[in-house]
Amino acid sequence: MIIHVTVNGQAYTRETTDYKTLLHFLREDIGLTGTKEGCAAGECGACTVILNGKAVNSCLVLAAEVQGAVIETVEGELKDGKMSVLQDAFVQNHATQCGFCTPGLLMSIRDLLNRNPTPSVHEIKEGIEGNFCRCTGYVQVIEAVLDATGQSEKKKELHHVS
Amino acid sequence: MNRAFQYRAASSYDEALGWLAELGPQGRVLAGGTDLLINIRAGLMRPETVIDIKRIPNIDQLSDSPTEGLVIGAGVTINELLEREEVIQHYPLLTACAEHLASHQVRNRATVVGNIVNASPCADMAPGLLCLDASIEVRSQAGPRTVPAHTFFTGAKQTILKPGELVSRILIPATTRDAQGGYLKLKRIAGHDLGIVGAALLKHGDLIRVAVSSAAPTPVRVRDFSTADSLDTVIAETQAAICPIDDVRCTKEYRLFMVGVFLKRLWQEVVA
Numbered sequence: 001m002i003i004h005v006t007v008n009g010q011a012y013t014r015e016t017t018d019y020k021t022l023l024h025f026l027r028e029d030i031g032l033t034g035t036k037e038g039c040a041a042g043e044c045g046a047c048t049v050i051l052n053g054k055a056v057n058s059c060l061v062l063a064a065e066v067q068g069a070v071i072e073t074v075e076g077e078l079k080d081g082k083m084s085v086l087q088d089a090f091v092q093n094h095a096t097q098c099g100f101c102t103p104g105l106l107m108s109i110r111d112l113l114n115r116n117p118t119p120s121v122h123e124i125k126e127g128i129e130g131n132f133c134r135c136t137g138y139v140q141v142i143e144a145v146l147d148a149t150g151q152s153e154k155k156k157e158l159h160h161v162s
Numbered sequence: 163m164n165r166a167f168q169y170r171a172a173s174s175y176d177e178a179l180g181w182l183a184e185l186g187p188q189g190r191v192l193a194g195g196t197d198l199l200i201n202i203r204a205g206l207m208r209p210e211t212v213i214d215i216k217r218i219p220n221i222d223q224l225s226d227s228p229t230e231g232l233v234i235g236a237g238v239t240i241n242e243l244l245e246r247e248e249v250i251q252h253y254p255l256l257t258a259c260a261e262h263l264a265s266h267q268v269r270n271r272a273t274v275v276g277n278i279v280n281a282s283p284c285a286d287m288a289p290g291l292l293c294l295d296a297s298i299e300v301r302s303q304a305g306p307r308t309v310p311a312h313t314f315f316t317g318a319k320q321t322i323l324k325p326g327e328l329v330s331r332i333l334i335p336a337t338t339r340d341a342q343g344g345y346l347k348l349k350r351i352a353g354h355d356l357g358i359v360g361a362a363l364l365k366h367g368d369l370i371r372v373a374v375s376s377a378a379p380t381p382v383r384v385r386d387f388s389t390a391d392s393l394d395t396v397i398a399e400t401q402a403a404i405c406p407i408d409d410v411r412c413t414k415e416y417r418l419f420m421v422g423v424f425l426k427r428l429w430q431e432v433v434a
Contacts, residue, residue, distance in 0.1 A: 001169070018169035021199070041200050042268050054241075054270040060196050061271065064169040065214060108267065129353035130265025 003063050007032065008076030016063050022056075023047045025063035026073060034074040034103045038132070045131035048104035048111075049073050055111035057130070072110070074103035086110065089148035090141070097135035105131045109145055118149050121157050137161060165202055171214040175330065179303050181213050183326045189213055191328050193236055194271040196264070197280040215328070223331070226252060231336035236329055240269040240277070240287075253334065255343030255364050259290035262347045265354040275329045278314065281321045281380070288315070288381035289345055289362030289373035294338050299331040308333070315380035341366035342432050346424040347375070350411065359406065359417040363428035365389070370433065372396060372425065377404035377417055393429045397422045 004013050007030060014029040023040075026032045026049070038046035040059045047058040050072040077084040086109060089095070096102045105128060112119055112127035119127060124145050125138075133141060139158050146154050169192075172178035182189050190209035192198055193216060201207040215221055221237035226248040234243065243249055244260045263269060263277065263286040277287040278298070288311075296311040303326060311332075314321055323329070347360035360375035370387040384403045387396050406417035 017166070019163040019165065019167050021163055024163075040203060042196055042264070045265065045267060048267055051270075055267045056270050057196075057267045060199050060268075062163075062169060062192075062195065062199070062212075064171075065192075065195070065216070111266075125353075127266065130267045 001064060003067055005066055005069050005071055007071045008073060018062075018064055020063045021059050022049070022051070022061040022063050022066055022071075023058035026058060026071075029063075032073050032075050036100055036103055038100070038104075043132070044101070044104075045108060045128075046101050046104040048107040048131065050107055050111055050114075053114070055108050055130075072107070074106050077106055077110070086113070086144070086148045089144040093140045093144040093147060095136060095140040095144040101131055101133045101135075105133065105141060113145075113149065118151060119145065121146070121154055163199070163203060165205070165208065167202070167209055168211040169214065170211055171217050173217055173219075175218055175301055178213050178215050178218065178328065179301060179326070181211070182328065183303050185209075185211055185213075186325055191215055191279075193276045194239060194273040196268050196272040197276060224249075226339075227336070228339060229336055231339060232256075232334040234274050234332040234334070236273060236275040236331065238274055240264075240272050240274060241266070243274055244269070252339050253290075253294070253341075255290045255293060255341065255345065255362060256287075256334075258343065258345040259286050259362065262286045262345060262357070262360070268354070275332060278311070278332070279321065279323070279329055281315050281317075281319050283318055283379055283381060284357040284360070284376040285381055286345070286347065286357065286360065286375065289360060289375050289383075290343070291332065291334070292373040292381060292383035293343060293362050293364035293371040294334050294341070295371075297333040297335075298329055299333060300327050301330045302327040306330070312383045318379040320380075338364065338366045338369075341369075344428045344432050346427060348412075348420050348424075356411075358411045359420050359424075361400070361421050361424035361428065363425060363432055365432050370396065372400050374400060374404050374421055377406040377421060379405075389433065393426060393433075396429070397425050400425060 036046040038044035042057045042060045049058045188210040192212040192214045223235035224238045226232045240260045291311045297308045343364035345362040348358040349355035357376045362373045364371045368388045373383040384400045406414045
């Protein structure tokens with residue numbers, strides 16, 4: 001079947017199979033490999049993208065279902081060769097270690113910030129509950145979001161395991 | 163996806179029901195997909211065709227009125243329910259259940275109807291729908307029928323749905339509109355997780371209703387209680403109405419114990 005979508009502001013038309021997931025469509029048919037496959041069962045959030053304004057697990061969506069949709073992926077964070085404020089904050093706070101969960105985390109946080117530009121620590125935790133990170137313990141991720149949203153003073157609410 | 167199948171998007175109920183009748187067990191209804199696609203990938207379901215019902219007009223109906231109550235169409239997602247002002251205001255037990263269901267990403271796709279059609283014993287929407295005495299509207303080529311939610315579940319992942327049938331809407335009567343209620347769920351972690359055991363309690367005037375998840379082959383509703391009943395009676399009868407098992411997540415005894423703890427907390431919050 002022929003699928004028309006807009007990804008990160010660019011229109012694409014691709015022929016694909018009825019049973020391909022949006023995740024594999026993005027990676028294999030469009031060539032945007034930033035979005036990762038972790039569990040392929042909606043548990044880990046590594047494949048999170050923003051579909052028509054809402055964060056979804058792209059492993060649980062078929063390409064066939066997104067005809068005409070507007071999609072944002074991690075590649076869209078980069079504007080004119082420059083990383084977003086959020087990405088910079090991830091770097092500054094060591095919120096990326098192995099990096100596999102990072103694209104999904106960035107998309108979940110982007111969705112959260114679209115809904116709530118200055119989330120509390122609790123709201124950030126709720127916003128990323130669908131994203132597993134096995135390296136950071138999440139504290140650095142939350143710190144990055146606080147920095148990116150001008151709320152660095154709230155970092156004192158967090159506890160590092162020493 | 164690791165298994166090939168065909169995709170069809172129905173533009174009307176008639177079209178979807180025609181395809182379901184034509185395909186028999188080889189056709190599966192696709193709404194949110196958060197259970198179906200996992201089941202297909204795991205080889206638990208092997209449909210030749212999935213029938214997407216999301217393009218059926220008015221499938222995302224979510225309407226409320228003081229006389230008709232709440233109507234939830236088969237396309238309504240958990241987050242759409244959570245974001246609707248009338249639901250927040252008049253059906254607090256439903257939002258309490260919905261908040262516990264999976265993660266934000268899953269709630270953006272998963273549907274309320276899909277949660278009960280999947281019929282997991284741990285379905286988070288079920289205790290709320292049971293307490294609110296919801297009806298399930300079922301359609302097939304033979305016409306529509308409506309069944310009470312408490313007769314919908316017949317076993318673990320089993321429902322009264324027959325081949326060729328689908329659930330089109332959930333109807334919640336206006337009689338318990340504005341009823342207070344809460345749902346508590348035991349999990350291994352603070353984030354999203356399947357329930358180990360859960361309990362819901364609804365209070366409307368003198369009426370008290372209790373339902374439990376993850377404590378029997380189906381979600382269970384206990385008999386109607388009243389505010390004249392003691393908390394001890396409610397706990398004892400609820401524990402007698404369920405039959406939890408030992409599994410990797412916890413023991414039968416702990417499930418029974420936590421149902422008592424949850425009912426005590428809900429009683430203090432909602433009734434006392």
